[in-house]
Amino acid sequence: MIKKCLFPAAGYGTRFLPATKAMPKEMLPILTKPLIQYGVEEAMDAGCDIMAIITGRGKRAITDHFDISYELEQQIQGSPKENLLKDIRKVMDKCTFTYTRQNEMKGLGDAIYKGNVLVGFQSPFAVILADDLCVNPNGDGILKQMVDLYAKYKCSIVAIMEVPECDISKYGIIEGKEIENGVYMVSNMVEKPETKNAPSNLAVIGRYILTPDIFNLIKDTKPGKNGEIQITDALCEQAKKGMVLAYKFKGRRFDCGSVDGFVEATNYFYKNLK
Ligand code: UTP
Numbered sequence: 347m348i349k350k351c352l353f354p355a356a357g358y359g360t361r362f363l364p365a366t367k368a369m370p371k372e373m374l375p376i377l378t379k380p381l382i383q384y385g386v387e388e389a390m391d392a393g394c395d396i397m398a399i400i401t402g403r404g405k406r407a408i409t410d411h412f413d414i415s416y417e418l419e420q421q422i423q424g425s426p427k428e429n430l431l432k433d434i435r436k437v438m439d440k441c442t443f444t445y446t447r448q449n450e451m452k453g454l455g456d457a458i459y460k461g462n463v464l465v466g467f468q469s470p471f472a473v474i475l476a477d478d479l480c481v482n483p484n485g486d487g488i489l490k491q492m493v494d495l496y497a498k499y500k501c502s503i504v505a506i507m508e509v510p511e512c513d514i515s516k517y518g519i520i521e522g523k524e525i526e527n528g529v530y531m532v533s534n535m536v537e538k539p540e541t542k543n544a545p546s547n548l549a550v551i552g553r554y555i556l557t558p559d560i561f562n563l564i565k566d567t568k569p570g571k572n573g574e575i576q577i578t579d580a581l582c583e584q585a586k587k588g589m590v591l592a593y594k595f596k597g598r599r600f601d602c603g604s605v606d607g608f609v610e611a612t613n614y615f616y617k618n619l620k
Contacts, residue, residue, distance in 0.1 A: 354457035356402035398464035453574025475552025482597030505553035521545030
């Protein structure tokens, strides 16, 4: 039902300088796999087969990663090393990749808006921020859980998790009423509030399902926190006009946009998947 997944990947990744001076943050590997490939595999497992990536200057490595590398592949053909390409070949066989650029970093809302040329105005689509690496070793991936919820409610959905007070000001925070176990009807959303003004400790992480009316709402959204066009503000408007759900996902999320989260994810994958 949801076939397209958008990956905003135009940010500068300044927290990882100098690594990200010439290399996209989304290409940083957890063990041997770049962050964005984990995201694409999660989208594929949720039923998506069109991957729409918002890139920017200096992000060519992402495009090359999801393409054939003739010389290298010929070199290792028939050797045991070919097995290392198994996952990426599966992704490339099953999915179509489309790209557009966000020329100026005007915020996540603007990056998603730029994706309208790739995902169109007709159907709902998923959004994955690849620097939020999510795993659920005991069941469906996070996006698949959200797609299943979409089938029931047919409205925009954001993934949320409880965060400690000291981290509230780093996230979009929701206010809402729990309508079934772990599912909240959103009544308000605030981007990076001060702890004392926060409506809850339920923070939005980088997984969304959006209905296409979001594009008109983003178009009307003025720059908000940090002078950026915030998807939180457009979603808050959508919640007021119709319905937006927040879903407390099952599984674990690593904030790989931060050095601490990146190291935590690396240790987790080394221990559990090696
Ligand atoms: P971040 O807030 O992590 O920003 O963006 P960043 O630039 O990637 O990283 P730092 O803070 O400088 O280290 C969250 C996600 O939104 C995308 C980023 O690529 C990342 O996946 N994004 C953000 C855009 O695509 N465009 C923007 O204008 C802003």
